Amino acid sequence: MRLSRYFLPLLKETPSDATVASHRYMLRAGMMKQNSAGIYTWLPLGHKVLKKIEQIVREEQNKAGAIEMLMPTIQSADLWKETGRFDAYGPEMLRITDRHDREMLYGPTNEDMITDVFRSFVRSYKDLPKMLYHIQWKFRDERRPRFGVMRGREFLMKDTYSFDLTEEDAVKSYYKMFTAYLNTFARLGIKAVPMKADTGPIGGDLSHEFVILAESGESEVFCHRDLVEMAPPGDVDFDGDLSHIFNQRTALYAATEEMHNADEFAKIPADKQLSARGIEVGHIFYFGDKYSAPMKATVMDSDGKPQVAMMGSYGIGVSRLVGGIIEASHDENGIIWPKSVAPFGAGVLNLKPGHEEADKVSEQIYQKLVVAGVDPLLDDEKGSIGVKFSRMDLIGLPYQIAVGPRGLKEGQVEVKDRATGEKQNMTPEAAIDFVAKAFA
RNA sequence: CGGGGCGUAGCGCAGCCUGGUAGCGCAUCUGUUUUGGGAACAGAGGGUCGCAAGUUCGAAUCUUGCCGCCCCGACCA
Incomplete structure (x- = not known):
């Protein structure tokens, strides 16, 4: 969605x-x-x-x-x-x-x-x-x-x-x-x-x-x-x-x-x-x-x-x-939803809609998570980053994948575990794999 | 069902005591500038002050009745 x-x-x-x-x-x-x-x-x-x-x-x-x-x-x-x-x-x-x-x-x-x-x-x-x-x-x-x-x-x-x-x-x-x-x-x-x-x-x-x-x-x-x-x-x-x-x-x-x-x-x-x-x-x-x-x-x-x-x-x-x-x-x-009842498995945050690379990568991650059966929610709204993060925290999806220009320069996105608050940077492919495995 | 409280813009509230044509923050809309953890500026729209009756020249404000909602307690998936 x-x-x-x-x-x-x-x-x-x-x-x-x-x-x-x-x-x-x-x-x-x-x-x-x-x-x-x-x-x-x-x-x-x-x-x-x-x-x-x-x-x-x-x-x-x-x-x-x-x-x-x-x-x-x-x-x-x-x-x-x-x-x-x-x-x-x-x-x-x-x-x-x-x-x-x-x-x-x-x-x-x-x-x-x-x-x-x-x-x-x-x-x-x-x-x-x-x-x-x-x-x-x-x-x-x-x-x-x-x-x-x-x-x-x-x-x-x-x-x-x-x-x-x-x-x-x-x-x-x-x-x-x-x-x-x-x-x-x-x-x-x-x-x-x-x-x-x-x-x-x-x-x-x-x-x-x-x-x-x-x-x-x-x-x-x-x-x-x-x-x-x-x-x-x-x-x-x-x-x-x-x-x-x-x-x-x-x-x-x-x-x-x-x-x-x-x-x-x-x-x-x-x-x-x-x-x-x-x-x-x-x-x-x-x-x-x-x-x-x-x-x-x-x-x-x-x-x-x-x-x-x-x-x-x-x-x-x-x-x-x-x-x-x-x-x-x-x-x-x-x-903080348990995985079994979360309304969506993961949130994909496009931190800068309109930015070519951020649009492309967040869209790819979203599509692959859909195929993997994770049922992701893609935040494709314009707006400040703070709003995006706090909104995701509020609705409590188990994982957040933040995609923005700064990370993409290094080929990285940030994956956050909502329950532990733990954040890790990884490649988009690794992020997809990580989240898909969590729901396998 | 006993006790307490609240009802004013979409949300959160002030104004009420001491009556004089309704205000703040956020949100919304337009424009410009911003952009890695709830941005800035400028402008705009939005209200029969829960409902009804009464008092009064005049009621969001005072009086009475009604309705709605919340909290504490006693009872229940």
Whole structure:
């Protein structure tokens, strides 16, 4: 993409109503625009990151054996009345009536609807287990939206639902998602720690939150320090036994504020005790027959008797992750994107558009990076050098290649690693090679 | 939902206390000169001061109501 043809409305000054880093930078970097409290337009740069995160989440779900589908945002109140949640959910749920005065709602979650899908089509225990998911916009009319996309009212969420014949089998599904989440967050370039969590209004008795540590986190969390640096499982057989992965993590103390036990925490060696602020980016629940029982979602077991399906649900806040990743990865100059989710792989800065050699070399580098699949952004705008560098720092692409007359006299361009700040001079060919290899 | 704050040009703000025809910086547009880390000069455009009612000869300014947004807390992907 050429900057001169892109749509990147940057803000030089920080909007006064943005107080946390991710909110400030998302506005300043032209990633989004607020429409009303907790509701945002995703501008091209932000949309690109959102879609990259979504795709990684999708790929890891598919690896774990979950099957993608898509349920609507607007739901009929009927299903919610069956489970009793229409009354239980409270004002956080946005209720709508259509032209015929039918009660509708903008879905805050989809347990009721997926359970209806399941009971409509699944008859036999032989069809189990099943894990179904979708990535869809949700709406929760939060009492207090804040921190940009970190607590928006409209948000994009991946929610998976598992169906099993027995609790024992359901726990296996839980382990699959637990494992998939560890890999997902690792690929996104963040360190998310699974923590024992309160099940909240969704109910159930087995639940973990995946939390990234950041000063701006909304809640206090406590864990063993080793959990933060623990390597992800990587390639595993999702049909095999995954309990060791779960047990390895849960053997060490980790809990959110609601589940915190100070006595247990105190047993951790002092240098391994970690109490910090955390951002919840994923939450998994096992809740048994909470929805399947009232909705009569049953399958025939091997004895020909109907059995209520045992369910779990597994959410990842995709839009929240955009903010969460920035909270975990930024500096005073702007965002530092992990390579896997960066909106563009590298920025090519033509420091002097109109200068024959600078035009030619920056264009060549750009073209070759396109072919190499790096998806570069070419800054071909006229303007001062300082503006160019600070703009690239702000939007946080992993690499910057600066091409200007001064360096070209020596046959050199400057490659900067955004994360480390390290700069090296090299030939244009070497720069292309260096950046292409980083994304190989 | 309790407490606090804010709404004046695209963005950031001053003006309000003490009423008198709306200002600064940045951005934008034109021209000239610049150019290796947020350039300089000259000129130009851009506002029903959140909305409504009231007080007044006169309201951005005082009064009342409403709307919107932010922050802290309690609750949540």
